[in-house]
Amino acid sequence: MTAERRRRTRRNKPLRLMQLTDSHVSGEEGGRVRGMDTLASLAACLAHAQRHHGPVDAMLLMGDLVQDDARGYLRLAPLFA
Numbered sequence: 437m438t439a440e441r442r443r444r445t446r447r448n449k450p451l452r453l454m455q456l457t458d459s460h461v462s463g464e465e466g467g468r469v470r471g472m473d474t475l476a477s478l479a480a481c482l483a484h485a486q487r488h489h490g491p492v493d494a495m496l497l498m499g500d501l502v503q504d505d506a507r508g509y510l511r512l513a514p515l516f517a
Contacts, residue, residue: 453493455495456497457499459478459512462474462502463506463507464507467505482515
């Protein structure tokens with residue numbers, strides 16, 4: 437299949453997006469926000485979405501991704517690598 441044909445074929449398919457917002461991941465290992473391990477909760481949400489909604493073309497991460505410590509981004513990144 438040529439590259440042009442692949443492009444035309446792809447254009448005819450809907451783009452599948454997943455949006456996640458306000459994960460508030462803590463910068464500390466096992467850190468909690470209001471009693472919840474936010475990284476574990478986010479990982480569970482991702483696993484649920486993958487089981488029930490299959491693969492997506494892109495993910496939109498919005499809102500407050502980390503709580504109050506920039507190290508939270510380092511803990512968040514491996515989930516989306």
